[in-house]
Amino acid sequence: MSASNQELIDRARALVPAIRARAAQTEALRQIHADTLRELVDAELIQMLVPKRWGGSESDLKTMFEVVDAISSACVSTGWITAFYISHNTYVAKFAARAQEEMFGARGYVLMPGANAPTMTARQVEGGWRVSGRAAWGSGIMHADWVLVSGTTGDSFRTFVLPVADVRVEDVWHFTGMAGTGSNDIVLDDAFVPEYRTLRGEEFTGGSTAGAALYPNPLYTIPLMPLAYCTILPVVTGGISGALGEYQGMVERRVRNFSGAVVRDQQHAHVVLGDVQIGARIAHDQARLVFDRTETILRTRRFTSADRLDLKAQVAWISQHCRSLANDMMSNAGASSFHLDQPLQRYWRDLNTTCSHAFWDWDTTRELVGRQYLGLPLKHPLL
16 A cells, blocks of 8 residues: 555655765765665655555645755755655656556566756667767766657757666766765767657656556656756755754754854844744745645646746745855854865755756846746747
8 A cells, every 4th residue: 555645755754864964974975875775765755656556655746845855954965866766757757658567567666867958869660779978977877777869850859767777887976965865977888779768858858648547646747857857856954954953952052162152142142043944934834835836836837937937036046045045154153164074064055056957047047037028039948
């Protein structure tokens, strides 16, 4: 019997202490901890958006928010990979029935990175395609069983899925932030992908496919960008909650050098702590509104370009807002908080890296919104 939404949320929250205890080790390993991944699978969290037909819970986006938010509060890198693995199971449901049988049939879920930028080159051959190239930002590749990449095919592009055994992983992930994601490069050397494991790029990013039509649940028709926003937003909000917990602990115990002043007794500390408490609450409230609106559109009508830009704007604002909160906490935490054994600096580095993602780039998003209000064309690939 599949888990209920509340059971999934409760299970995620129960895992938080163990994931937090492994956060520093996850960063040192430069990939999600194997024990954590096993616990996530055993709790049926990775499978939560898999169709019931294949043994998943077929939960919803708002439940995914609560699950990923909780996990990210313990370790942002772990939350990132968890979010990708959960949401990318909906990708599988967009492919042909034969592909779904091949990917879901073995154990009812996949561990699949999704490299959506069309950086590969593909040529059509009998029965399928030959694909070569390199995809950066391969979040999830270190424990993957399947891999999704995209590539150009002349004037258009296609999305391809292939087993991890058919790709090569290059260890390039040496980052100061999100180090524990292991988002290494994915390399294909003339790999064969059968036709049934491909989709035209417009189909895949648009959401509605013959594979998705196999299910009455509109979740499997969600376009790429709205799903991407829902995937990553709880990583940011959860991360700011984790950072806030560490910062509050610092305020409660810190005594200033030289003066001997107790920080928790100082008015400035009260003001800063109050500011970030209010800011974190607003970030969560705004994020839940994004999920409410996404679910409403998904279940009632098609996403318009105005919908997509509005969601992008809200996500970009929340991201920028949380980055600012993290920076404020770090700048008021004292020099000792920059020591590598202090969790706050890890949250700070991880959040600044996450909030730099191209999907919700603040400058680009503000420009697009300004152009919309002036009635100018909106020509951007990430909309």
